[in-house]
Amino acid sequence: MKETSLLCLLFLISLLSCTTNQARLTVSPSSSQFFKGGLVTLSCEEDDSSAGWTVRRNTSKKQRTQCGDGWGISANSSCNISYSTTWDSGVYWCESREGAISNMVKLTVSGGSVILQSPVLPVMEGDDVTLLCQTKTTPSNLPAAFYKDGSLIRKQPAGHMTIQHVSRSDEGLYKCDISGHGESPSSWITVTGMPTTTTTLSKSQTPPTSSAPPLDPSILQAVHIQFFHVVGFCLYFICTLLMISLYWHRTTGNNMTISTAAAAPPIQAEQRFAHN
Numbered sequence: 001m002k003e004t005s006l007l008c009l010l011f012l013i014s015l016l017s018c019t020t021n022q023a024r025l026t027v028s029p030s031s032s033q034f035f036k037g038g039l040v041t042l043s044c045e046e047d048d049s050s051a052g053w054t055v056r057r058n059t060s061k062k063q064r065t066q067c068g069d070g071w072g073i074s075a076n077s078s079c080n081i082s083y084s085t086t087w088d089s090g091v092y093w094c095e096s097r098e099g100a101i102s103n104m105v106k107l108t109v110s111g112g113s114v115i116l117q118s119p120v121l122p123v124m125e126g127d128d129v130t131l132l133c134q135t136k137t138t139p140s141n142l143p144a145a146f147y148k149d150g151s152l153i154r155k156q157p158a159g160h161m162t163i164q165h166v167s168r169s170d171e172g173l174y175k176c177d178i179s180g181h182g183e184s185p186s187s188w189i190t191v192t193g194m195p196t197t198t199t200t201l202s203k204s205q206t207p208p209t210s211s212a213p214p215l216d217p218s219i220l221q222a223v224h225i226q227f228f229h230v231v232g233f234c235l236y237f238i239c240t241l242l243m244i245s246l247y248w249h250r251t252t253g254n255n256m257t258i259s260t261a262a263a264a265p266p267i268q269a270e271q272r273f274a275h276n
């Protein structure tokens with residue numbers, strides 16, 4: 001009996017360390033486009049700082065380089081790019097020592113005179129999203145034209161546009177244009193549904209156009225994390241029940257036969273889990 005409980009406990013501990021091994025990359029200022037020369041802070045918000053999360057990136061020049069290794073200043077799972085250049089454009093993510101990865105974000109540092117400030121993280125279905133078209137030199141209230149997937153969607157007199165109650169059909173590649181100043185780079189906006197059913201999640205794994213940035217692995221990872229949480233909770237529940245039943249049978253006397261039967265389900269679940 002003791003061995004079973006011990007095994008159960010050990011398994012729980014290993015599972016717990018597995019589920020906490022995750023992080024989320026956030027960007028400040030919260031935008032997917034920047035003018036060159038500014039400060040950009042990338043932070044890994046982690047559950048377990050001992051996992052050694054660092055910010056990594058792929059740019060057109062180099063792949064999988066770590067913050068501090070030729071770019072950025074690294075401290076406590078965050079990274080500052082204090083004087084960004086167009087070469088800092090690329091895909092960023094957090095990676096732990098064991099190789100676990102966070103969500104990925106695509107950043108564009110522009111050497112031009114117009115940028116589109118759009119959400120860098122996926123937006124929730126039903127939320128309102130504001131896009132801002134900005135020039136480097138003048139205040140951000142010049143008339144601007146907004147484009148989605150190459151077609152003009154709106155002309156706004158004050159340079160910003162709000163999409164109310166976003167839906168999946170709003171997902172796409174956006175850019176803006178300020179007459180007399182120029183056009184911004186393009187940025188992809190991802191819309192995610194409530195993570196309740198696997199069908200809505202799998203739908204978002206196939207973006208409608210070929211120009212989609214590689215955001216899908218983060219969604220896939222979110223599904224995995226959900227899965228581990230559910231499995232973890234179930235096993236925790238089974239183990240608790242098992243221990244209660246062991247205790248109860250011990251105190252009532254007839255301990256052997258029934259408690260061995262009760263010990264079987266978690267071992268099966270464990271084997272199934274290991275098989276997965």
Ligand SMILES: *[C@@H]1O[C@H](CO)[C@@H](O)[C@H](O)[C@H]1NC(C)=O
Pocket residue numbers: 057058063064091104214
């Ligand atoms: C970064 O580059 C590596 C090596 O080319 C590649 O395997 C990986 O998929 C890239 N990651 C992203 C997020 O683009």
Ligand SMILES: *[C@@H]1O[C@H](CO)[C@@H](O)[C@H](O)[C@H]1NC(C)=O
Pocket residue numbers: 041073074075076078079080
């Ligand atoms: C990044 O810059 C911010 C703002 O200047 C500062 O508070 C923070 O300590 C810096 N972090 C690193 C890792 O240098």
